[in-house]
Structures are given as structure tokens and as C-alpha cells.
Amino acid sequence: MRFVILRLLTHSELGMFHEYRRQGKEGSKQRAINFDWDVVDRVFPAANDSDRIDMDLLFDTDDGVKQARQWLKRQEKNWRLEGNCPRDKCYHFIAPGCLFAMEVDASTSPASGSWSVFSAEHIVTRSILSDGESSRLAKSAMIALHDEEGERTWQILAESRPDIFTAPRSASLAAPAPVGIRVNRVELPPNPARLVQILAAVGHTLPSAVADIVDNSISHNATRIAISFGRPDGGHGRWMSITDDGDGMDGGRLAEAMRIGSASVYEANSLGKYGYGLKGASWSQAKVFTVVTKQEGGAAHHLTWDVDDMHDWVAKSDPLEQWEEDATVLGRHGTVVLWKDMRPPQSIQTTRGLDPYSVEVRDLDRHLALVFHRFLEGKAAGRKAVAITINGKSVEPNNPFGHPYTEHYDAKPIRVSTETEDGRVTVQAYLLPSEDEIEECHKAAGPEAARKALDRIGLHGKRNETQGLFIYRHDRLIKWGGWHQMWETNDEKTKLARLVVNFDNILDDVFKINISKQIVQLPQALQAEIKKLAEIARKDSQKKYRRQILKIPAPQQPQQPGTGANPANVVASVRGEGLPVKGGVVANPLPPSSRVSVKDVRTDKFLWKLTKGLTGALDLQVSDANFNLAALVKHIRSDQVAVAHLAAFLGALDEANVQIALLQGKAS
16 A cells, blocks of 8 residues: 655654754754644554554665654654654755655555655645645645555656655556547547546445445355455555355356456346446455456466556456465355455544554444345345355344334335336335333343444434435345435434335336446335335334433432422323422422423424433423414423423324424414
8 A cells, every 4th residue: 555645844843853953943842743643544544543653764864865764653642753853964944834745655564665855945845735636735734645646746756756756656647548540430449547447436435345246246146255354564455355155157257247347147136237346346446356266166267457557458367476366265166356456445434442444344344234134134035145254253134123122014015117017116114112112122131232232223323314215126235314305304203213115126227226236216106105104104203202202300319209390290290190289389390300401493394392412301492483382481491390391291292293283274
């Protein structure tokens, strides 16, 4: 993994250079250059915050270019480049705003590379800062550009200092293929590298690209799929292999599979589409990919596409290196896809206690556990159960409807007509358990078990964002979350409602499935049918939500009978039941833990809204659309017991859907 790192140095960092100190310009005593944590995470994703990252780096001295061992070390919020404070006078020009440029190959440990510094007026600095590749420096103190991302920057550095920086390896700067001129015709072959860049831009993430390769494995009858994601500092850069025990291919079928837009014939329940998944998914992640395949009783065959060496669109079959052979070992039959020179993600998600590489492995596991949960459970129609491992660890299915407290509604089959034949769609609604129900279900196993169950059912994110449609194509989940065009927003009160839409590939064109199988457009007529079933689950979710938020917490301190307001009685008061009284009035206000916060809002979308805050307290928003309600709240807002009575009463009205009638002018 090769990067070029850019930073505009500040006054406090220049103490690393003895010449700056000799000139009496040093302010702080810092002896290092700061490295932003997001840059380090991208360049060295396998490094923990406690690690020291060693590098052998070339740099300028008064006696020419030399090499020294330097390292990055975590210091509070950022990292620092330490281990070398040059004493050379060649750095006499150092001043705030000068450009620090580093080239680093992070595929080995220790890493290797070089660095140099250019004054703010230097042609290199002006050229780099005038190029769009440096745009992110406007908001970040440091940026790391991987390979072709820094094409122009690398070219500028290499032309100015060939003894320090290497020329870019990208073939996209190579001369275009020759133009062939015939009578009345001009042959214009495409530039392979440029075309691959276009074809690779299909919107894949690493998890979705791997899922596309897994699709191919399952379509070829694989039951065991082993994914190896090598450490990026293990000596071979960023690489991954995806091995299956499927049918495999002979040499002719392999060649056709490596062709763009291959003439593949798909079975009725195939997960493939367009004959592009292998190439699109691979090129979206890697510059080089190799496919090794073997049929039962046959010999192994392999072909490689290398973006930097695709002259005349000739795939290579050169002998594999020893480590590549080790990474592509097959059994009696099957196929393995090997990605090399993989692109790092633009941004790295951070999780406490996990390095970025481990976060990527975790997120890949979560994605495959959800997308292929029916196959992992052995519930995919016409398919055997599939086992998937990542670095030897089994992927456990995460069924978004699999919690034992989930309520199932009746499934409804729907036929959608096409120009040639009818496609089949099955729609089924589900109502998830509330947080209280999940905690009750897992009470015996302890709070950690309940937390994990909540995390899984929320798909490791916000549950509010995972309500809505879960769309399956031949039992493979391709899109989830949101209500598409049926409802514009995800209401907090409907977060427990989910609805499955399962269809077959006959409807691919009708549903406008894109190349990466991540975009779906449901016809209006189908949405109308789906909406009828979804409304039932949404209303039941609203009822369950309201019942839960109206559970006002019990007092934190025990009270004597008759001396305080019992929260259960507050809710019960809606039904006409009395509260403990003293002298004709409620004895004491509710304890602080039971208070209801009131907020006045200006909106005509609702008359009142009850929600539960982050602390578990009840929030009541009251609009000015109804004068009488707004006036009542102003009169009683200082009386917490009265506000709690009102909140409970309004919640009961919501149970009966009275507010909808009021808004529509059907009630007064």
C-alpha cells in the first residue's frame, strides 16, 4: 500500500529541525511532526494506539540523501513522527506554511519510504496546492493519498526530486492505444485503465463487493466459503482471498467469466446478473485480481487482470508467486478470487479498543451475517445451507425477524405482470419486540445478553433507521431500511415495524435493479399493496411505543402510603381512577425521575407529540395549532402532577387515533 502524505507544517512542529532552533525561532519544545489520527488509521490500519510504528525513511542531509529509522508514536489526540531531528543546514528555509511530503509503503513492517520539505514559495508547493488532489488540505491539517488518488502530486514530486520520490505506477497516464484508420472507419480502442476506473465506480463498499463474489459462489453450488483478509502490514500489502467449494470452471468458462459483460446463462434462482459481478466487485476494491478455479477431476486454471498491464485486453496466466499459491489452495473443486493491491477506504470508522483493520473485519462479518442470513440458516429455497468464515471465524446469521418475541403477520403473495410472464412477490409484515420486552426475554442471561440482543435486532445501528422494507431477491437481502416513496420519514413511533418483500429475477427489469444490486425501484401498483400491509404493522408499532413511553418511572426513594403520587395511578387517572389525596388535592408532586418536560412548538403537523428522551424522561411537545390545548398547558406547566395527568390523557387519545381525526377536522 503506497501513499503520499501531505502536511503544511506549523510553527510548533519546526523545532524538529536544529536549524530552526539555531535561528532562534523555536517557541515550543516539540521535537516531532504531528500526524493526524485518521491519516495513521488509513495508512496503518492494523496498528493499535499503543503501538510504535517503525519506518525506514530517506531524507535530505548536507551530505546527500540518507536513511534513518523513524517511528510514529501516539501522543494524546494525535501521533507524532519521532526518532530523527536533522542537524543539517540545508533546512535553513524552514518556516510555518512549508510543505511536508512523505512517500510511504505500508505493506511491510517496518514500513519504508522517504520525506522532504519544500518552502511555501517552492514550485513544488505551489503546484501541489494548485491541484485538486490537495483539496482536502483546506479542512484537514494532513491528508494521505493512495496510489492514483495522488497521481498528479506524485508526478510533481518525482519530477522535482527523483532521488527521494518514485514516479507513479498508474497506467492511466500511459499513452493511449493507437488509432486504427480504415476506409470510412476509425478504430478507437478504449484506454483499459481509464475504462476500468469507470466500470469500478458502481458504488461498492468492501462488504458489498465481497457479497457480490459470495453471490457467484452460491450460484455455483458452494456450501463452504472461506474469506481470508490479510494484515495490510504482513508483507503483501492489502489483499483478500474468497475461496469456495463450488462446481468450479474449465479453462473456457474461466476465460468467459473474466470477460466484461460475459455471456453467462443464469439459472432461475441464480443470484448473479449482467455477467459483471466478478469484475465490477473486484475492480472496485483492487487493481489486480486473480481467479483460480478447478472442476472435479480436472486441472486448475487461473487468469489475472492487472489494471496497470491490460494492453489489448489480454488477461495474464503467469505463474503465481509462492504466497499467492498458498492463498489460492483449492480442494477437489471450487474457485478462489484473490484481490491484490487493494484500495484502502477513504474514511476509517473508529471503535474504542479496535484498530481500523479489525473494524473492517467486524463490519464485513456483520454485513454477510445479515445479507445471507437465510443461506446461513439453511432456509433459502432450493439451496443447501451455506457456511462462511472470515479468517477462520464462522459468520453467524443475523435474522432481522428472528427474535423469539417478534410478531409475524400473514404473508401475502402478489403477482406482478411483465411483458413476457408474471413475476412473483411475497410480502409479509413483522412487529419487533420493544426494548422492555427484549430485556424481559433475556433477563435470566443478564444485562449483557439483552444488550447484545438489542444490538443485533437493531442491525448494530439505530433501530429507527432499520424500520421499513427488507427487500430480498431469491432469499438474498439486497436492500433494507426506510419506507421508499410510501412514507418520507422514519417516525420514531413506527420503528418496530418491518416488512419483507421477496421477489425473483423475472422482475429485475421491472424493479430497475442496478449492476451492484443495491438500487431497487418498486412499481406504484406494488407499493399500494405493500402499503396496506405495512399500515397495520405501523399502527401496532405506534400503540406499543405509546404504551412503553407512558410507563412513568417509579419514585427513586420509598414513600409512605398516601404521601406521594403513585405513577401507576397517574396513568390510571385517564380511566377515571383516583389518586391519593390530602385536603382535596394531590399530596405531593412526582419525584424528579418522573417529571415530564414540556416544550411549545410552532407546527401544523401535530397537536401534541409524546416521546421518550435520552434519559428515559417523557417529553411532551405541544403545538399552537389548537388554542385551547396550548392555553391549558401554559396554565398547568408548573404543576408536574397536572402535566403528568395531561400526558397520560393525551397518550390515551393517541391510542384511539383521536389526534388524526382532530388534524383532519373530523372531530372537535
